[in-house]
Amino acid sequence: MIKANARNKLTAEDIEFIGSTLGRNQNARAAVTALVSSPEERDKILDAPELFERILTDASMSHISPFLYFYVLIRHVLQEFSIEDREVADYLASMLTEFSKVNRIHMISQYHQKQYRYLVDLLNDLLDADPEQEFYIQSHVGNYSMFLAGVFPDFIYYRAKYGKMAPDFSYYEQMGSAGYQQAARNRLAERWHLARILEILGTHFRQVRLALNHMVDHYMQLNRNPQSMDAMMRRVQSFIDDRKRFTG
Structure with missing residues (x-):
């Protein structure tokens, strides 16, 4: 199950990276390292602009964990899109880390071996699911939609434009939301302290999706050719859609 726990999974290498980034000398680095053990101080430290800048510019990033990498980037872009909730950033960082594992995006949890390639297959299994399975399937529909539309927007745009009856962004936004x-609303969400996070993601799905698009476009450089015509047209289409939304 995906939880909002990326900040609790920082490694020793992560803490050393944070200390070396924010501490100007050995004593300062030791002080920063000590502060990370306090959740409140840790959260302030993870918001430091210097940390974000180093993650963007340091070529040797392989020694830090994906939990730190994704949390800092996601926290930054969500703030740019007026979403201040750290728990939401934490959840999304955990999701991206989890989905970076082979085939994990196609399974509703690491403990379920059945793989789903299409959202409609998840909905079919939802018909006969018990309450626990319902929660796993419903949350996975949201996560799957957010991951594809948020992290791979040009893939969605290309398929919708050139494919045969392939769904566009509105489909993933509706399904994910x-x-x-x-x-x-599932009782298990309260038990696992996820209800508020999932509600925010559901009600602000498009806003979060666009924030992740911004992260990919400007900070992660996942596209081999970010200036491609498809990438440009996808951004133009998003602008047009937003204009329609605001003008009625």
């Missing part, structure tokens, strides 16, 4: 909101 509904999945998160349904999961938020």
Whole structure:
């Protein structure tokens, strides 16, 4: 199960990286390292602009964990899009880390071996699911939709434009929003302290999706050719859609 726990999984290498980034001398580095053990101080430290800048510019990033990498980037872009909740950033960082594992995106949890390639297959299994399975499926519909539309927007755009009956962004936004909101109302969401996070993701799905698009476009450089015509047209289409939304 994906939880909002990326900040609790920082490694010794992560803490050393934070200390070397923010501490100007050995004593300062030791002080920063000690402060990371306090959740409140840790959160302030992880918001430091110097940390974000170094993650963007340091070529040797392989020694830090994906939990630190994704949390700092996601926290930054969510703030740019007026989403201040650290728990949401934490959840998304955990999701991206988890989905970076082979085939994990196609399974509703690491303990379920059945793989799903399409959202409709998840919905079919939802019909006969017990309450626990319902939660896993509903939250996975949200996570799957957010991951694809948020991290691989040009893939969605290309398939919708050139494919045969391939779904566009509105499909993933509707499915993902509904999945998160349904999961938020499941009693297991309260038990695992996820109800509020899932509700925010459900009600602000498009806003979060666009924030992740911004992260990919400007900070992660996942596209081999970020200036490609498809990438440009996808951004133009997003602008047009937003104009329609605001002008009615």
